[in-house]
Amino acid sequence: GYHRRLFENALQDHSREQVSGLLLLSSSYICHVVESCSSTIHLFIQDLASLQNQGHSALLQEIKVLVVAHNIPTRLFPDWYVAAAASPVTCPQGSTRTRSQSTAEVVTECLTLLLRAAASIRSFEDDSEDTHETVHALAPELLIPAEMINCLYNAEECASPEDFLRIYSSPSQPALDSETVWPVPSHFSA
Numbered sequence: 001g002y003h004r005r006l007f008e009n010a011l012q013d014h015s016r017e018q019v020s021g022l023l024l025l026s027s028s029y030i031c032h033v034v035e036s037c038s039s040t041i042h043l044f045i046q047d048l049a050s051l052q053n054q055g056h057s058a059l060l061q062e063i064k065v066l067v068v069a070h071n072i073p074t075r076l077f078p079d080w081y082v083a084a085a086a087s088p089v090t091c092p093q094g095s096t097r098t099r100s101q102s103t104a105e106v107v108t109e110c111l112t113l114l115l116r117a118a119a120s121i122r123s124f125e126d127d128s129e130d131t132h133e134t135v136h137a138l139a140p141e142l143l144i145p146a147e148m149i150n151c152l153y154n155a156e157e158c159a160s161p162e163d164f165l166r167i168y169s170s171p172s173q174p175a176l177d178s179e180t181v182w183p184v185p186s187h188f189s190a
Helices: 002-012 038-052 103-127 146-154 161-169
Strands: 020-025 030-035 080-084 135-137
Touching: 002 038, 020 103, 030 038, 038 161, 080 103, 103 146
Parallel strands: 020 080, 080 135
Antiparallel strands: 020 030
């Protein structure tokens, strides 16, 4: 219900693109992958910020945002899908790989898993006529392990929706070429 309303609100503005992506539900986390134009993603993050401001009664708690911009000719997800994990997936016992990996490496691994999930969902789509109302059950090897989610949640690169919007709305102050002089002026002694 919440996501459907959010998408309908986004589509009311005709300048926004169609939304596609994946809502991955687990007992310990929700991973929300959205593919759309930057203005629609900004609208979603604004909604998440207002949701988080509701406090302990909010539908979602402890929200973090990670935006990965890419320019690919086709979308990963041709439509909007929902997938559920029966139980949280964990890395193999004794694995320390997420602790030793950089945030960029963890993001890359998560994106790889999401690509595999997209391919799996496409195969579901080929086999079934009504995939839009179906909650897909993905194989455990396609799900993002809880340790990776925790790693991303604790990463400095992932911001709360409010922090993301504050950074997004604050213009950077780059030095213009006309403001720099080369070589550096110096005084010559005669």
